[in-house]
Amino acid sequence: MNLKFSAAEETFRQEVRDFLADKLTADLRRYASRMTSVYADKETALAWQAILREQGWAAPSWPVEYGGCDWSVAQRYIFDVEMAKAGAPSLSPMGIGMCGPALIGHGSKAQKEYYLPRILEGEDFWCQGYSEPHAGSDLAALTMSAVDDGEDFVCSGSKIWTTHAHEANMMFCLVRTDSSGKRQTGITFLLIDMTSPGVRVDPIIMLSGEHIQNAVFFDEVRVPKTNVVGQIDDGWTVAKYLLEFERGGSSYGPRLLQRLAALRRIAKDLGGLDTDMATKISEAEMAAETLEAAELMMMSDLAGGGTPGLKASMMKIRGTELSQRVTELALDIAGLHVQPFQPEHTEAGGPVVTRHQTNQGLVGPDSLVTVSAKYLNDRAGSIYAGSNEIQRNILSKGQLGL
Structure with a gap:
């Protein structure tokens, strides 16, 4: 099993970086930096989707005949990683990431011809x-x-x-x-x-x-x-087909490592990177690096024509629980600054009913404004796409025969 990227793949990585440097606007970067949910709002998601669609990169996993990219599994992985590193906002996964693949795999010719272009164009949400x-x-x-x-x-x-x-x-x-x-x-x-x-x-x-x-x-x-x-x-x-890819289709490891690197910088800037906190961050980084290695192994399997299978459940458990661990570390670093709830200074995945008009400036460092909302929002991570308890049942039955 060769997990090293080829020279051609590294060239592709640079192409993606150049595209992101040119097309990922300051407004989109700022929005993504203040996101509190795994989802961007509809307006932002569709705006970024339009930019990606113009480049032909909105649906990398789709077949070329439906508007996808003629990319290898490794290229799709590199693209996902570089998007995370650049701080790009997320697209809504429901159309391109879920309904589209379901139609490609199981839909009729008429359904594909009608719905797939509408998903790409953002006509159907x-x-x-x-x-x-x-x-x-x-x-x-x-x-x-x-x-x-x-x-x-x-x-x-x-x-x-x-x-x-x-x-x-x-x-x-x-x-x-x-x-x-x-x-x-x-x-x-x-x-x-x-x-x-x-x-x-x-x-x-x-x-x-x-x-x-x-x-x-x-x-x-x-x-x-x-x-x-x-x-x-x-x-x-x-349904099983979709859930398998929903659970195991994310590049959890690289995204977690980006968040942990940011936390380390924030803790250092705030004078909170003592031995105890540095150790906790390092332990989380080791866990994220282990998960990334497992994802690369799964990528190698997919490149050979395999499917996520039971690995999808493992990735979902480890990815979501590590993500929650990162939000808990952020709370520890934020300390008293986490107490003010300031949705007017964040970018939520939808309307915030507690948002109100105010001339009050941001309380505390800008780097900590999303900490409390992200912690609360991420409690759902171990529940959505099938709770982690259910995923452990799937693994115990399918892998261990229990």
């Missing part, structure tokens, strides 16, 4: 309808019904923790079309127009004051059967 009030980590317990009615399904039920549902015009959704067999059967992957009659979106406000999540209610919403992705009653196949 997507949300994910998986979790329900009683079916989150145990996703197979979902009950939102889709009743066969000729050319349509009539959908009733609810979804929860739906990111950006208040801004999305489309949802990819799991619905129950048959309850007679195993729970994993009888589930269908359906594309739902959020402007359809009978759809209601209610906000869920995060601890950080941000409106990113929502509860969505469906009251006899009619959805044409042409919006089924894959086969009726076999949506579990599509």
